Amino acid sequence: MLWLLAILGLTQGFSIESHLTTCAMLLEPPQLQFEQPLRDVEVQYGESVTLSCSVFGAPQAAIKWLHRGRIVATYSAPSVETAVHTTRVASGLIESKLFVPCVNRHSLGEYVCEATSPCGEVISSTAVVGLSNSIKGKSSCNLTRTAIPPTIAVSTVSRLELSGTPVQLMCRATGVPQPKVTWKRINDDDELEDINGESTMVSKIGRKSFYWSNHKK
Template identity: 30%
Template sequence: MRPRTASLISVLVLLPAVLGRSLVGQGARPRTSVGLFLSKTQRASRPGSLLLKSHLKLRNTPPDVLTVAESESLVVECEAGGNPPPTIHWLKNGRRIDQDDSENTDELFSSQNAVPMLGLSFTRSRLFIDCASAQFDEAEYTCVAENPYHRVSKTTKVKVSKIGGARSSPMCLVKKSFDHPGSPARITMWTHTRLELMGSTVQLFCRPSGSPKPAVAWFGPDDNALQSGDKYKVLDNGDLEIRNIAWNDMGGYTCAAENSHGVDRTSTFLYPTLPDKA
């Protein structure tokens, strides 16, 4: 057995174990919902294919309490792993925060005719709190991860401290009270790691925010810019679609969001995997 093949098998076995789930093998009863499992015809043409049961688990969540000094900035991060690939959004005192302009969180698993996917994905998200003030920002913030089958969450209380009785600067109060003419480009949600069966189509998340609206560009493992065409498509929401993935598509992909106030970058690792052979 070649080392790379052995590595693929190890990843397929160990990652579900870390997430507390097991692989579904050839002897398991096929399921038809949302194309997660092979149909009888597909199973006959792809014997022994391994697919994951749907699952979702939060990882690397923020602590129960975070403290930030008045007028300082805070970034709260959250990560979730699962199948189908999860999306993440945030709540402030139970109300949803709209961090980006896109409400399109649908993934390719929503198509009944989609090629069955392994779909194991780790999604990360960042919540930005600028010019913190007790009046506007001291609250409970909830990281919510979800896919079509599961929903999990973690709540963090943010406290704003007034060191030495300091008050928010006038500039911070202006930014909080009115529509500020601009804000830097920031990526609020992205795919950190994705494992998928070769031959599938994958959608790698990259959701930017900022004013004016950031332009998004993707770069491949060789650092060359990716152009929309037969192989790649940059979606309106910033995500990257890669069709018919192969072993040589493995590697790190960079999403860059930029506007007149700044630039932000995130990295995604794509790991194409071979279906198990009978």
């Protein structure tokens, strides 16, 4: 029986052997598509902007961000699930965000959100960050390298899996200083209970929901 579970978690890498095993154990053929592609955006010079893309994949994909062809962020696909060699659905919706703290001549231009399936397929979405006016004034950014607000950079928004099958919960946050990620689970009495650590595993999928919050120390 299938249950839909909203989850978040930390990502790690895949080996070639894990790729092959994961893809061979899927109930259905691998899938990879954008649920929400990147969109062009115009902002005032000196302002910040957050770019976002959402990718549906079975199995879940690795995410890479590029600016003008240069890699600026990478988030590998989850690997813990592949240690369990069992038939699985392995489908999930991943959301990734890239925070640009100050739009200026260095950060303007083309950005790419690239998703890579452990089964080999690669898709990408492109957007251009431009100025909302033609006058380039002085940067008004108040952010510094020692103070950048926290952003949930990559997370699994939803996850579909067979009942009784273990899944990996994923969450990766960025910011300066490094944000602390706090996990909370909604129990059967609809109360929140703490879950320690930045990554966790659900040993059996059932009628459980998860609530997350991100706190900066």
